[in-house]
Amino acid sequence: QQQLQESGPGLVKPSETLSLTCIVSGGPISITSYQWGWIRQPPGKGLEWIGSVFYTGSTYYNPSLESRVTISIDTSKNQFSLKLRSVTAADTAVYYCARDVQEEWLRGYYFDSWGQGTLVTVSS
Amino acid sequence: SYVLTQPPSVSVAPRLTATITCEGDNIRSKSVHWYQQKPGQAPMLVVYDDIERPSGIPERFSGSNSGNTATLTISRVEAGDEADYYCQVWDSSSDHRVFGGGTKLTVL
Numbered sequence: 001q002q003q004l005q006e007s008g009p010g011l012v013k014p015s016e017t018l019s020l021t022c023i024v025s026g027g028p029i030s031i032t033s034y035q036w037g038w039i040r041q042p043p044g045k046g047l048e049w050i051g052s053v054f055y056t057g058s059t060y061y062n063p064s065l066e067s068r069v070t071i072s073i074d075t076s077k078n079q080f081s082l083k084l085r086s087v088t089a090a091d092t093a094v095y096y097c098a099r100d101v102q103e104e105w106l107r108g109y110y111f112d113s114w115g116q117g118t119l120v121t122v123s124s
Numbered sequence: 125s126y127v128l129t130q131p132p133s134v135s136v137a138p139r140l141t142a143t144i145t146c147e148g149d150n151i152r153s154k155s156v157h158w159y160q161q162k163p164g165q166a167p168m169l170v171v172y173d174d175i176e177r178p179s180g181i182p183e184r185f186s187g188s189n190s191g192n193t194a195t196l197t198i199s200r201v202e203a204g205d206e207a208d209y210y211c212q213v214w215d216s217s218s219d220h221r222v223f224g225g226g227t228k229l230t231v232l
Binding site for chain 2: 048052060103
């Protein structure tokens with residue numbers, strides 16, 4: 001079973017860029033049946049999908065965040081990254097990376113392995 | 125965009141059955157997945173593809189999907205089942221993943 005671990009600063013100033021990396025261990029990241037996703041959860045609130053990336057670099061973003069988000073992948077390092085620009089206090093959340101599994105016959109996608117999550121606070 | 129609606133809270137006594145619903149337009153045409161999240165922990169997949177259980181998930185957890193409502197059923201509820209539960213689908217028209225708002229299960 002692959003394991004995922006988020007890393008990055010826990011504090012970001014307003015208007016700056018939030019940058020996180022997810023390191024994947026226990027197997028290659030370049031598997032055709034998987035994408036790799038970022039999900040966040042503001043304190044006391046629900047889950048919000050941010051976006052997902054395929055090993056080829058193809059990306060899929062939540063339309064509510066698309067103008068500020070970039071997700072990239074580095075297969076040589078077995079990791080993928082999130083950049084969220086122009087952050088505000090509303091971006092304060094626990095950020096999770098997860099393995100995004102494609103179902104047979106493209107019925108859908110689900111997240112079967114998650115990192116432990118990392119709290120990012122936006123504050124001056 | 126596709127919207128999933130869950131009740132904010134459900135309460136159940138131990139050893140009884142908990143039912144958590146997830147409503148969406150013609151949701152039966154989609155594959156529904158369910159996650160359990162305990163305080164301070166990452167979410168964990170408990171049901172995928174409407175009815176399937178990942179390895180290690182007890183048979184007490186089951187799912188169904190019909191019409192505009194998908195349901196997660198937890199039989200013989202235990203204190204350790206107390207958690208937040210989220211449903212999730214893939215919206216094929218936009219290629220986006222969508223989560224429901226979550227349901228807090230309280231074991232009385």
